[in-house]
Amino acid sequence: MAEVKKIENLDTIKKAIEVEIKHHYIDIAGKKCAFSKFIYDELRQIAKLDPNNPKWEYLYNNFERYAVADTSNRMKCIKQLIKHLQNPFSEEKLIETPKKAKTTSDKNPEDVDVMYVKGVGPKVGFLINKLGIFTAQDLLHYYPRKHLDYASRTQIKDLKVGQEATIFGVIKSTNVFTSKKRSNLTIISIQVYDGTGTISASWFYGKSNKFMMDRYKSQYPQGSNIILSGTVKLDSYSGKLVIDKPQSEILGGDFEEKDSLHVGRIVPVYPLTENLNIKTLRRAIHNAIETYSDGIEDFIPDYIREKLGLIDKITAIKQIHFPDSSETLQSARQRLVFDELFLVQLRLALMRKQYKSDTEGLVLNIKKDGLLEKFIQSLPFELTNAQKEAFNEILTDLSTPEPMQRLLQGDVGSGKTVIAAMALLAAVENGYQGAIMAPTEILAEQHCRNFTDWLTPLGISVGLFVGKHGTKVRRELYQNLKNGQINVAIGTHALIQESIEFNNLGLIVIDEQHRFGVRQRSELKNKGTNPEMLTMTATPIPRTLALTVHGDLDLTIINELPPGRKPIKTALIGPKDRKKAHTLIRKEIEKGHQAYIVFPLIEESETLSAKAATKEAEKLQNTVFPDLNIGLVHGKLPSSEKDKVMEEFRAGKYHILVSTTVIEVGVDVPNATIMVIENSERFGLSQLHQLRGRVGRSQEQSFCVLVGDTSSQETRERLEVMVQTNNGFIIAERDLQLRGPGEFVGTRQSGLPDLILADLIQDAEMLEIAREAAFNFVAKDDISKHPLLNKIMNQKIDEGLELIGAG
Incomplete structure (x- = not known):
């Protein structure tokens, strides 16, 4: 009798997952270790019980990376863990009915283990598991990372530099050697002939021994038929044409092979794992489509699909893998990208609808000749048009019973703080208190200074709530807030302490909203009865990213600087020209101004940076x-x-402030007119823009000097964006293109949705279409009438948790 495998700590694992989900995937610290370390150790133990099953290795590798993963990837890890723990040693049950599973074409592909797809079996199935593919459904949705057009050959004699080409030829020679210039570089070079000419292609590997070099050579046997795809390039050494970064396939048969998945057509290229052949995976996916594609369900309502001219889901899956033409491939990609973006936007639209139906808003009306009007008249400057438009949008929200859901984005120095003050005054004018929460004490104190100057003449009382207050001051502040004597509270996280009570909180402003978690924002909100909330950020977010991460909010943008502000003059210099920067610093200081010199953080260690x-x-x-x-x-x-030094710098004690990148967003020292940023190539563009925004905060001409290693053309072009523009939104778009959304400021905390095919840059237009379709659907249709879509939207991350250990 076979030994029954049993996971010892199943209940503890289940409890740990519940706690982690409840705390929003923060990798919660337990008594002995963090959640991810605990799960990793447990999975290593389970893997010993089931050594031949690669799914455990796949899972524990995921949890090894969990601590540095973003929210959406953590959610994905937990979802997969729950799924596998429901039936941990599943192969024993599945092997009883392999024939049925293999041949039942109407079976739901979600229920079919990948090993029972025709042409897979246990051995290949285990390799495919390493890619995170466990079912026929996973296989159908394992999209190609690119396609090669093997349908259209180009003859070697017709090749032109810069052309993307596919060549069918015969390998005339193969050469493997170690580079003369770099002994740790192994090069494989082949010569391919097609009857019209010869061309070479090369591949580069790390240092290799003779055994490895012979193995590389054996992959390209002389006389074999080969398909080469890549960009045609002129080799500067030989002066001849070569194929750059080639993709290749060796063909066993003839080029004219009929009904092949691998030649004479547009073929898919997939990410692979060691020992898994591309042709084996292609064949497995083709067989899965042939057998199970009828089980693919389409969740997009027909009327939406027809209105937008999108193809059906089954055709899209078939054509994304094995397209009949480049046109059908494009149609398939469009459909599947729409699906991904529609689900993201639908979730946001439903969240927004639910929030509005579950929450009552306050109605705040502005009185003629009231506090707000007096405040605007008292300002020593005229509001910009962008500020007026932004405040009108906020005022419209506040005057309706629906709760406000608005994100105020402003470029550096665009005057968001004044808008925040006006919104808070609207609350005070209607008999409520206001609060503004900032991420650091230095920013809170700066807000307090501004608000005190602006509001005290109007008889408005402002209180500052930060951690460093003594007991006596704190007690007095708490009492004045509770009895309503303080009209506007400004503070850090100190505002959400249990002991703080408001008399009648009506409006909250969250400054630099990405620095606060959902829980912190809701804790402050709970200190009033349905107070309105305005979130702000000084980090310009590209529209596509804002619609994806903050799509449940209305967006207000201030993209105009106050009059009289001069654009900051920015220069890019190499380290040899550093003296020029020092000369400019001295000139500015002689005029009575101050300077910043900023050094990058050394990633490995804050201590090294210090x-x-x-x-x-x-x-x-x-x-x-x-x-x-x-x-x-x-x-x-x-x-x-830190605060003491910053205050002394503001007061003029120091001529120059040397800093690592801890200068806070929003720190306001109008007398500082020059910033030199060392090793500027180590910063992202958005980060450089935020740093540069610490100067140029008065009507004096300000300067920013980027000192960087500009030997790389790519680096030089990237940094030149800073020289060319002061517009944070243009810089943010370029930063998104260069670094991708995962690295963008503030998005790791918010959690980007898990997009497989969709690209927020390439698919910006489709994102707008999907958003409009999703929001229209929520406004005019009832999701309960669409069971599959309803099921997807209601699927919770912890669904199936109760099934762990139930069998």
């Missing part, structure tokens, strides 16, 4: 600016010390 900045500050003080006062802030300084 040491490097300290060393550079000493060098600048001793050798470059011995007659000037230099202050220093870095990440290892305690908050109180």
